[in-house]
Amino acid sequence: MARKKVRARDLKKQRWAGIVAAILALGMVLGLFGPNVYHAIFGSGTTLPDQQSEPEPQDYLDYYEGEVERLESQLEDNEGSEALLLELAENYRYLIVVQQVFFNNEDAIADYQERLIDVYSSLTSVAPSNMQYRLELAYLFFEGSEDRSKMLDEASEISDFLRLNPDPLYHLSLIQLLDLAGESEMAINEAQWLESHLEEKISEGTADNDERFYYAVLLGEYLGNTTSAKLILEEVIEEESEESRLYQNALAYLQFFQAESDDDQDITVD
Numbered sequence: 001m002a003r004k005k006v007r008a009r010d011l012k013k014q015r016w017a018g019i020v021a022a023i024l025a026l027g028m029v030l031g032l033f034g035p036n037v038y039h040a041i042f043g044s045g046t047t048l049p050d051q052q053s054e055p056e057p058q059d060y061l062d063y064y065e066g067e068v069e070r071l072e073s074q075l076e077d078n079e080g081s082e083a084l085l086l087e088l089a090e091n092y093r094y095l096i097v098v099q100q101v102f103f104n105n106e107d108a109i110a111d112y113q114e115r116l117i118d119v120y121s122s123l124t125s126v127a128p129s130n131m132q133y134r135l136e137l138a139y140l141f142f143e144g145s146e147d148r149s150k151m152l153d154e155a156s157e158i159s160d161f162l163r164l165n166p167d168p169l170y171h172l173s174l175i176q177l178l179d180l181a182g183e184s185e186m187a188i189n190e191a192q193w194l195e196s197h198l199e200e201k202i203s204e205g206t207a208d209n210d211e212r213f214y215y216a217v218l219l220g221e222y223l224g225n226t227t228s229a230k231l232i233l234e235e236v237i238e239e240e241s242e243e244s245r246l247y248q249n250a251l252a253y254l255q256f257f258q259a260e261s262d263d264d265q266d267i268t269v270d
Helices: 008-013 033-043 057-077 082-103 106-126 131-143 145-164 168-180 184-204 209-221 226-239 245-261
Strands: 004-007 266-269
Touching: 057 082, 082 106, 106 131, 131 145, 131 168, 145 168, 145 184, 168 184, 168 209, 184 209, 209 226, 209 245, 226 245
Parallel strands: none
Antiparallel strands: 004 266
């Protein structure tokens, strides 16, 4: 098999792109939507519908405001439609990015963010067991300092649900949110609960490689046990096909650990 050298400093730059984005990516969760939406609007080189020339910033603003108006009108006749609510949320996100990049109208941005909170509040009512919607709502509350108590309430509800219906991916995202919010005690409590849950599954032999991988992320990112994390990652890499998503994620994370311990040297990768 061919072997290649990877610069350690390059791997360090890829930490969140290769780990959080690939491992914890939940669509728009935890503020990752900004760069993604920006690329979706401006990075593809596409034009707006019915427009032949390259659109101007105002064209984007007018278009997405028109989409929001259209969708809100449809919702009046289709109250509680999950699909319409999701489309409406997406267009509010586009409007926020357009305002942030081109106009910097703080009042308009605040208004769109409040409306986005309303949309996700509706989504959590329509699908209360969907943890992605709840995590996105919690993050939106976190962004608004006046809504911090609402963020904590939402985080508590997410925690209660996940302890009855464990899902390491969503639990890691909750821990990440709490960590970002400076809620260290809550983050540690959640991390310790997830550690105990995954350790039990691993000891029973019922954990799959996805769960073992998330356990490695938990150990490496939040519990400070990089030695055990690396051993688990090596086992996952050994068992998974090189073409699998899990193999690539585990390899990227293992390379990050190697880069940390050998900052100035090249790393040889099979």
